[in-house]
Amino acid sequence: MSKPLRIANCSGFYGDRLAAAREMLEDGPIDFLTGDYLAELTMMILWKSQQKDASKGYAVTFLRQMEDALGLAIDKGVKIVTNAGGLNPAGLTRELRELCDRLGLKAKVLHIEGDNLLPQLDSLQQAGHELRHLDTGRPLCELNVKPLSANAYLGCWGIVEALNQGADVVVCPRVTDASVVVGPAAWHFGWKRDDWDQLSGAVVAGHVIECGTQCTGGNYAFFQKVSGLEHPGFPIAEIHADGSSVITKHAGTGGQVSIGTVTAQLLYEIAGPRYANPDVVSRFDTIQIEQESPDRVRLSGIRGEPAPPDVKVCLNYLGGYRNQMTFVLTGLDIEEKAALVERTLRHEMEISWFDAFDVSLSNTAKPNAPTNQEATALLRVTVKSQNPQLVGREFSSKIVEMVLASYPGLFMTTPPTDASPFGVYWPALVAADVPQQVVVLEDGAKIPIPPTPSTEVTFEIGGPTHLSTPVPSGPTRRVPLGTIFGARSGDKGGNANVGFWARSNEAYVWLSETMDLEHFRQLIPEADALEVQRYDFPNLRSLNFVIVGLLEEGVASSTRFDAQAKGLGEYLRSRLVNLPVSLLE
Secondary structure, eight states: OOOOEEEEEOOSSTTOOTTHHHHHHHSSOOSEEEEOOOOHHHHHHHHHHHHHOTTOOSOHHHHHHHHHHHHHHHHHTOEEEEOTTTTOHHHHHHHHHHHHHHHTOOOOEEEEEOOBOGGGHHHHHHTTOOOOOTTTOOOGGGTOOOOSEEEEOBOSHHHHHHHHTTOSEEEOSSBOTTHHHHHHHHHHHTOOTTOHHHHHHHHHHHHHHTTGGGGTTTTOTTGGGOTTTTSBOOEEEEEOTTSOEEEEEOTTOBSOOOHHHHHHHHTTTOOSSEEEOSSOEEEGGGOEEEEEETTEEEEEOOOEEOOOSEEEEEEEEEEEEEEEEEEEEESSOHHHHHHHHHHHHHHHSOGGGSSEEEEEEEOOOOTTOSSSGGGEEEEEEEEEESOTTTTTHHHHHHHHTTTTSSSTTOEESSOOOOOEEEEEEEEEEEETTSSOOEEEOTTSOEEEOOOOOOOOOOOOOOOOGGGGSOOOOSOEEEEEGGGTOEEEEEEETTEEEEEEEOSSHHHHHHHHHHOOHHHHHHHOGGGTTSOEEEEEEGGGTEEEEEETTTTTTOTTTOOSSSTTOTTHHHHHHTSEEEEEHHHHO
16 A cells, blocks of 8 residues: 555644644654634634734634744645635735745745635525525525625635645635545545545545544543543544545654544534535445554545535624623522522513523532532523623623622622623535635636536445344443443534444444434433434444534524533433443443
8 A cells, every 4th residue: 555645633623732733743754734723603703803803814823833833844844734714814824924934934825715605695595595594494585684704615626726736835714624634635646526435535534633632532431541631642644545544643642542532533513424525425334443553543445425516604693692690509499599580680670672581500519518619509691682782781780789689698600791792603505616716826816616516326335244233131230321332522503413432332232222312312301392313323333313403593692501512422421321231241
């Protein structure tokens, strides 16, 4: 097999470890350095930054990383691909070129445009693109709002062309998370647009390393088994010409790369087995995973279907204004104290004025607690309105007025606050030929990147042999589900997903047989009135559940305590189930 292409990650989100870029360059050989900075919530954050300074709208932390590490990357011949351009890839490119001039570096920095559909939303709708919400089916025109941003998810071929043009640094806008990995691999190996299996394999590798240390032990269910988690190393995907890959990390760095850590990331923020990217539909139900050696996990056998006819668009609009105050309740009569707060607020305020009025009690107080803090519970009161004054000081000052006139021991976690704007996420689809992707050269010339033609080709696969394993039976013991099963959860707009995985065939068969939708709803009563979807991944010994609408209108708008569902998997692992004793032994 030919030498693999070593693609490293140095960022899983906007705010990740600043030192990671230099660490990845210093700690061992790599060919490409990539970074992912654009969560769905980040687009709203970047919009806010651009309102304060029109020259911003990109991930400024990437610029700080490059000030420290770009010279080293040039010396080592490492190319850099990032989506840190956000809403303003041209602005970040200009800053990087000025950085090169200031530091005396020679690097060709090119950027990609074409994701921004905001200027053409009206014409698109007039032409019949309804931009229906992916979950509700509601057309955008019914909202009667003006979106703040509208960005299509671009694919890898603009990155390939930028590299063809000799780019040392490729600054991307809203490309898919995996594209920053697929692009370098497709360029290096000369893949064609219809090399579906190779592209699909790179998408899987990109999905695994896009969140940085989440695949090297970070946020891992069985974290006690991971050494060096105080400072885990960032991941590397060694991609081969056939699209297979090995996920690893630099030798001697903290953390762990195992079937478990990689499986957990494979299940992160996905839905069914067909994982659509603009360039290919990757079949997650064909992934073969094996531990090649310590800290080296091989992914192979991955099939791909032709590119989809549509691409996803992330729209954000101003949902209004919100405020939140948190009461501390101590000692006895927690529920009665919380009820008094709510009665008082309903008496002192006209609740109908608010678009949302949410009172949520987190009763974690211990009886006969050994410390004052352990005897406390938190009561969060969240309000929303189109009127910032109504949910600003008018709201928080009314709460402060209660301090000497309500339950005993009343105090707050914060002083009175003003209202803050919140965004609402709206996912939709447009035809793949709508975004006009271009590579912008140093002289301003633009090279158009056409979309990949789509054809309706799908295939069915056979299940793995371990499905014939008998379902464990016999005596059971009531223990937490997480005693033997791992879980990973996350957000996708207003939806949450949680993937469970087993570490043996017997455990997977029990999980697949037992964890139907009814049982799942018993574990999470919050989902009782919501649509829940179940997907099976027997090749990964995993199940994935998607809870539609659990996060309401998205992270920025949600009043849920865990607005991004990051702790949902760990909550479900703590729930008691009747597990066969044979599995426990």
